[in-house]
Amino acid sequence: MKLQDTLSNSQLELDISKKVKIYLCGVTVYDESHIGHARTIIVFDVLRKYLEEKGVEIEFIQNFTDVDDKIINRAQAENTTAEVISTKYIQNYFEDFDGLNVKHATIYPKATDHIEDILKFIEKLIDKQIAYVSKNGVYFSVSKFPNYGKLSKKKIDELESGARIEIDEAKKDPLDFAVWKFSDVEPLWESPWGKGRPGWHIECSAMSNKYLGENFDIHGGGRDLIFPHHENEIAQSESCTGLQFAKIWMHVGMVTINGEKMSKSIGNIKSIKNVLENWGPNIIRLFCLSGHYSKPIDYSEELLKENLTKWRQAEVCYYELIHTKSEDNQNLEETVFKISKDFDKALEDDFNTHLALSAFFQLIKETNRLAAEEKLGNEDAQIIKSEFLRMLKILGLVIPEMTENEKQEIDYMIENREKLRKEKQFLEADKIRDKLNEMNIELIDHKVKTIWMKKEIIKSENKK
Numbered sequence: 427m428k429l430q431d432t433l434s435n436s437q438l439e440l441d442i443s444k445k446v447k448i449y450l451c452g453v454t455v456y457d458e459s460h461i462g463h464a465r466t467i468i469v470f471d472v473l474r475k476y477l478e479e480k481g482v483e484i485e486f487i488q489n490f491t492d493v494d495d496k497i498i499n500r501a502q503a504e505n506t507t508a509e510v511i512s513t514k515y516i517q518n519y520f521e522d523f524d525g526l527n528v529k530h531a532t533i534y535p536k537a538t539d540h541i542e543d544i545l546k547f548i549e550k551l552i553d554k555q556i557a558y559v560s561k562n563g564v565y566f567s568v569s570k571f572p573n574y575g576k577l578s579k580k581k582i583d584e585l586e587s588g589a590r591i592e593i594d595e596a597k598k599d600p601l602d603f604a605v606w607k608f609s610d611v612e613p614l615w616e617s618p619w620g621k622g623r624p625g626w627h628i629e630c631s632a633m634s635n636k637y638l639g640e641n642f643d644i645h646g647g648g649r650d651l652i653f654p655h656h657e658n659e660i661a662q663s664e665s666c667t668g669l670q671f672a673k674i675w676m677h678v679g680m681v682t683i684n685g686e687k688m689s690k691s692i693g694n695i696k697s698i699k700n701v702l703e704n705w706g707p708n709i710i711r712l713f714c715l716s717g718h719y720s721k722p723i724d725y726s727e728e729l730l731k732e733n734l735t736k737w738r739q740a741e742v743c744y745y746e747l748i749h750t751k752s753e754d755n756q757n758l759e760e761t762v763f764k765i766s767k768d769f770d771k772a773l774e775d776d777f778n779t780h781l782a783l784s785a786f787f788q789l790i791k792e793t794n795r796l797a798a799e800e801k802l803g804n805e806d807a808q809i810i811k812s813e814f815l816r817m818l819k820i821l822g823l824v825i826p827e828m829t830e831n832e833k834q835e836i837d838y839m840i841e842n843r844e845k846l847r848k849e850k851q852f853l854e855a856d857k858i859r860d861k862l863n864e865m866n867i868e869l870i871d872h873k874v875k876t877i878w879m880k881k882e883i884i885k886s887e888n889k890k
Contacts, residue, residue: 427477427774429644430720432652432675433577437776440643440674445483448474449634449672451647451655452534454491455515456500458697459522461725462688465714466648466678468822469779471528472715476773476820487637488531489630490516492538493613493623508613512538522698526707527822533637537629540636541615544624547632547666548605548617556665557605559619560596564606569599571661577675578653603627603658627658634672635663645672649679649720679722681714696725704886708823709733715779715821727886734884736787737823742870743790744825745879746797747811755803756796762813765789769817779821786817800873828880836867836878844876 428437440446450470453463467488474484492512501508516536537544548564551557556570568574568582575581585601604625606617614621634642640663647656656675663671680687683694701710712733717723765785772781793810796802818825839858846855859869866881 428776429674429676430776431673432677435579438674442477442480442482445485446477446644447485447638447642448487448644448646449630449638449642450486450488450531450645451630451651452488452490453515453519454494454496455512455519456494456497457515458699459515459519460681460688460698461696461701461710461714462648462681464522464526464698464701464710465681465723466646467523467528468526468711468714469678469719469777470646471822472779472820473777474529475822479816479820484532485638486531487533487535487634489633490519490534490536491626491629492516492536493629494626498611498613509538512536518699522702525702526698526710527824529822535633535637537624537633538613540629540633541624543632543636544606544628545617547628547635547662550666551605551662554665558598560598561608562596563604563608563622563625564617564619565597565602566605566658566662566665567598568601568603568661571665573664574601574661575657577657577660580653580657603654605662627655628662630655631659631662631666634659635667640667640669640671642672644674644676646676646678649677652677676719678719679717682722682724684726685724704884704889705730705734706882706884708737708882709884711822712737712783715783718780719777730886734887738881739787739790739794740818740823741825741879741881742797743793743814744811745870745877746793746802747807747814749875749877750797750802750804750807752800752803754801755805756801758792758806759809761792762789762809765792766813766816773820782817783821786821789814789817797872826880826882836862836865840869840876840878 427440427442429440430436431438448470450467453459470486474486478484490512493508497508497511501511504511548557551566552559552564555567557564557566575585582601605628606619606622606624608620608622610621614623634645645656645659660671681696682688683696686692686694688695698710709730713725713730714723716729716733765788768788769782769785772778772785775781789810793802793814796806839862843855843858846852846858862869862878866883867878868881870877870879
C-alpha cells in the first residue's frame, strides 16, 4: 500500500509485513465533536479496517487532549472544573463515534494521565539544552532544531516576519513554544521547574513515544494540525530521540461549509450529534469518504441527499441478494473478482476512497440490474453477497439486523397481501402495504414475486 506522505510530499510504501503502528491526534474535549472531526476519524477507521481485513495487526493510538486553555475557560464560564468538562465531552465523543460505527482505538491516552511521562520528556530536552526554563514556563528552542518547518514547508525567517506569534518577553526567540506552562490555576501539577501544566504539543510526543516507540509507521490528523502542532511534535521528538519520528505523515482535508472553514464565530459548525440524528451513520460515512481524503470537502444537504440515494440502492442490493432463489446463474465470478480488485487497488493507491466507492456502487448497480431483469441466480447471489459484505465491513457501513420473528411477520403480511390481490381485494391489500410502509418496509414487485426491504429511517429524507 502506498500513502501520500506530507513530509516528503511523495507517495511512500507502507510496510504491511509486520504490525502497523498508527498515532492519530484526537480531539480537545471542551465541546461537541463536529463533522470535521468525523471525517478524519472515519478515514482512519476505514484504513484500519481495510488493513485488518488483509490480516495486518494494527496498534492504533488516539489521544484525548484533556488539559488546555479552552477546557479551563469553559470550566470557568460554567463554574465547574476542567475534569468535569473533559469527562463530559469524552463521554459525548464515544456516543457520537459509536453511533458512527467507528472501531475503538487500542488505547485512548489522556494527557492528564501522562504527566510523569511528559515531565521526563521535558527533562531530556532540558538536559540536551534544547529546552530552557524562563519566568513563564519551559520553552523549546526552535533555533536548536535546524530542520524546523520541514513538514509545513515554512521557513524560519518567514515565520518570524509573517506568522502570528504569541508575544512573551521571557522567550529567547519569538518562535519558541511552551512545553510546560507555569500556572496557579487548576488543573496544575508539580514539576522540577514550577507548578503548571503541559503545553499542547508535548503531550502527543510523550504519549506516542510511550505506546508506539521512538519511530512508528503513521502519524495522522487533520490538515489544520500540520502547523504548528505536528511541526512542533517533530521538533520535540526528533530532538529528544535523535531518530525519525514517524515514517508517514497522513493528513485529512478539512470539511468546509459553502467553501468556508467551520467556526463558532460564523456559527456554521455542524455537530456530529445533530447530523447523526438527522442523517444516520451510513450517509455520514459515505459523505466523509466521497472525496480523496487529502482534499477539502464541502458539506451540503445536496451531497448528503445524493449519498442517501446511493445508500437506498445498496439496501435494495442487499435484500435482492438475500431473497434470491432462482437457479438462472450468469457465472459472475470473473465480474465480481474484477470489481473486488478495483476496490482494493483504489485503497492501496494512496487510499482513494472515492474510487473504492465507485467499485462498490458498480457491484450494487450490476446486482440490481440482474435482479430487475430476473437474471440473478442463487449461486451468483452468494458470490456477490460475500464481496458486498466484505466491502460493507471495510467501509464501516451497516444494514440494520432484523430478528427472525420480524422477518416471519413481514413474510406473513406479504403472503396475505398477495392472496388478497389474487382475490381482487385491492383495498385490503393496500391496507397491508400501508402498514408495511409504517414499519419502513418497502415492497419491490417482480414479475413472478414480491420481495421486501427494510429501509433505514432517515429523519431528513422527508423534510422539505
